[in-house]
Structures are given as structure tokens and as C-alpha cells.
Amino acid sequence: MTSQCPFLIYRKEHGEQSFDTARAFCTATDSFVQPMRADICNNRYGLTHTTDCEIYDAHQSTLDTDVSGAETE
Amino acid sequence: MTYQSYLDGEPVIITAAVTGGVHGKEANPNLPETPAEIAAAARACEGAGASIVHLHARKENGERAFSTDAFQEVTDAVRSATDNIIIQHSTGGTAAPDELRVEPLLTDPAPEMASLDMGPLNRYGKLTSENTRSLVDRLHEVMLDRNIKPELEVFNGGHLNESLRIIDDLVAPPYINLVFGGGTTTIPHPRNLCTLADTLPPGTEFNILGFGPHQLPMTTQGLLLGGHVRVGLEDNLYYRRGELATSNEQLVKRAVRIATELGRPIATPKQARSILGLK
Numbered sequence: 001m002t003s004q005c006p007f008l009i010y011r012k013e014h015g016e017q018s019f020d021t022a023r024a025f026c027t028a029t030d031s032f033v034q035p036m037r038a039d040i041c042n043n044r045y046g047l048t049h050t051t052d053c054e055i056y057d058a059h060q061s062t063l064d065t066d067v068s069g070a071e072t073e
Numbered sequence: 074m075t076y077q078s079y080l081d082g083e084p085v086i087i088t089a090a091v092t093g094g095v096h097g098k099e100a101n102p103n104l105p106e107t108p109a110e111i112a113a114a115a116r117a118c119e120g121a122g123a124s125i126v127h128l129h130a131r132k133e134n135g136e137r138a139f140s141t142d143a144f145q146e147v148t149d150a151v152r153s154a155t156d157n158i159i160i161q162h163s164t165g166g167t168a169a170p171d172e173l174r175v176e177p178l179l180t181d182p183a184p185e186m187a188s189l190d191m192g193p194l195n196r197y198g199k200l201t202s203e204n205t206r207s208l209v210d211r212l213h214e215v216m217l218d219r220n221i222k223p224e225l226e227v228f229n230g231g232h233l234n235e236s237l238r239i240i241d242d243l244v245a246p247p248y249i250n251l252v253f254g255g256g257t258t259t260i261p262h263p264r265n266l267c268t269l270a271d272t273l274p275p276g277t278e279f280n281i282l283g284f285g286p287h288q289l290p291m292t293t294q295g296l297l298l299g300g301h302v303r304v305g306l307e308d309n310l311y312y313r314r315g316e317l318a319t320s321n322e323q324l325v326k327r328a329v330r331i332a333t334e335l336g337r338p339i340a341t342p343k344q345a346r347s348i349l350g351l352k
Contacts, residue, residue, distance in 0.1 A: 010134070034100070035095065040168075040200075045170060054197065
């Protein structure tokens with residue numbers, strides 16, 4: 001298993017949103033991630049994206065085909 | 074605290090929950106995240122009438138932080154920026170290990186108050202903040218040792234039962250926060266607020282927290298029942314439907330306006346300490 005969710009990247013801008021510090025961004029939902037959810041994306045505190053994230057569940061079938069900016073499994 | 078407390082014009086304590094840890098600037102760019110931003114927000118809220126500030130700590134990118142060092146940085150900044158506001162640290166932390174949940178209580182000096190979750194709270198599709206009795210007791214013991222007054226977070230009616238387990242160990246008066254919102258919190262409805270307020274242990278001071286669109290109506294009803302209120306961007310990102318709040322101060326000012334119109338004077342930090350039995 002990867003150390004973080006393959007859908008996770010960190011970026012400063014997306015659309016009309018911009019930040020001084022790069023923030024967690026979910027390439028599955030194409031949106032910035034809530035801070036608490038970012039702990040799941042990063043597999044912190046015993047959380048893992050494979051077991052604790054319903055978004056990962058819903059999108060993992062796309063990993064091998066179309067996830068820009070994310071590694072494949 | 075009852076309707077008679079309202080009729081008697083007893084002061085209302087306003088708590089400002091300025092940052093939280095669930096959402097951040099991605100949801101509202103006006104939400105403070107850094108220690109400097111949180112301190113500035115606390116100062117503005119104190120000036121507007123808040124007598125308690127509820128604090129969480131974050132990393133530079135807005136993500137959650139639980140370490141004593143992180144809380145020390147935030148609490149130091151807030152203490153430097155404010156005059157006399159009561160500092161309340163959160164001990165909440167969905168999925169965070171128990172060891173980390175204790176850390177916000179270990180700053181120097183200790184916070185005057187801290188939140189103490191009374192039971193489970195569901196998050197997202199797969200998470201639950203378990204808040205086991207074992208953890209509650211452990212956090213409470215540290216609070217007793219460090220002279221920190223707990224605010225008992227009652228997410229639903231069953232958590233009132235849970236609060237009875239430790240009520241006799243609390244320094245009077247018990248301070249209970251009734252939480253209204255979605256999921257495992259109490260369904261936001263005026264009758265539910267009345268029911269919970271009617272079943273509080275005798276001598277309790279209570280606070281009302283309503284999430285999102287329920288912040289305004291629930292806190293307003295709380296004022297009429299003699300309760301205290303919590304507002305801020307941690308719980309509610311919007312001023313009204315479709316309009317993001319511009320600051321925590323804006324939400325505090327609205328609470329002050331409503332309380333004043335209803336005849337409840339706003340408690341100063343000194344009055345709040347007296348009401349809550351803080352030394």
C-alpha cells in the first residue's frame with residue numbers, strides 16, 4: 001500500500017481558489033480536501049484511505065486509467 | 074438556568090469557536106488557521122463581546138495538529154493578543170490516538186477550560202470519534218489535576234446520561250454544551266432543545282451550539298431559556314443562506330445584537346469566570 005492516497009496531491013491553486021501554502025487536493029473529486037479528511041488521505045493516526053475513505057472506494061476503479069497527477073496502483 | 078433566568082436578565086456568556094479542525098480555508102477563506110490569524114480573530118471576538126475563545130491547533134497548511142507544542146504556539150499568540158478572554162482548548166480529535174488527545178491540556182500555563190466529549194460522534198462515511206469512557210475519564214483526570222474546567226460536549230441526549238457519571242466530580246456549576254446538527258448530534262428542533270434543557274442536572278449552566286444554518290435559531294432559543302451561546306466559523310461558515318461569513322467577529326456581533334435586544338446583558342470575562350466558578 002502507498003503511504004498516501006494515490007488521488008492526493010498538494011497544490012496552491014485550483015479554479016478561483018488560491019492559497020499561500022499548498023493544500024491537500026483530491027484528484028478524484030477535483031477539489032481541495034477538508035483538513036480532517038486530509039488525515040485519511042495521508043494515512044495518519046491509524047487511518048488509511050483504503051479502509052476509511054468512501055471517496056477512494058468509489059473511485060479506485062479509475063486508478064489504472066485516468067488519474068492525472070497521481071500514481072497508479 | 075431557565076426561562077426565569079432570561080426574565081431576570083442574567084448575563085449570557087458568548088463563546089467564539091474561531092477555527093476548529095474539520096474544515097478550513099477551502100470552505101471559507103475568512104477562517105483563521107495560523108496562530109497569528111487565530112489570535113487576531115480572538116482579539117476581535119473579545120472586543121465584540123465574546124468572553125471565551127475555543128481553540129484548535131493546525132499545521133501551516135491548515136491540517137489538524139494535536140501536539141502540546143502546536144497548542145502552545147496558538148495559546149501564546151492568543152494570550153498576547155487578547156486582554157482577559159477565557160481560553161478553552163479543544164480535546165476533540167476524530168481518530169487521533171488517546172495520547173494525542175491529552176496533549177492540548179499540557180500547555181504552560183494550562184488553559185482555564187477545555188472541551189470534554191461525552192461520547193461517540195460519527196464523521197464522514199466511515200469514521201467515528203469513539204470518545205470511550207476510558208478516554209473521557211483519562212482526560213477528566215488531567216483536567217482535575219491541572220485545575221481545568223471541562224465543558225461537557227453533549228452531542229445527543231444519551232450523552233447527558235454519560236455526563237452523570239462524572240457530574241459529582243465537577244467543580245460547580247457543571248457546564249454542559251448541547252450540540253444540535255446532523256448525524257449523531259441532536260436533531261435541531263426547538264422542542265428538542267426544550268427537552269434537553271429541562272432534563273439537565275440541577276444547578277447546571279448550559280451552552281447552545283448549532284451547526285450551520287441552525288447556529289442562529291438554536292442560539293437564539295438558548296438565550297430565551299437562560300442558556301449561553303457558542304458561535305463562530307468552526308461551527309458555521311455562513312452569515313445567511315448563500316453568503317459566507319466575513320469573520321468570526323461578524324457572528325459574535327450578531328449574537329450580541331440579538332441578546333441585547335432580548336434583554337440579556339453580555340457577560341464580561343470577569344462575569345463569565347464568576348458564573349462558571351473559575352478561580
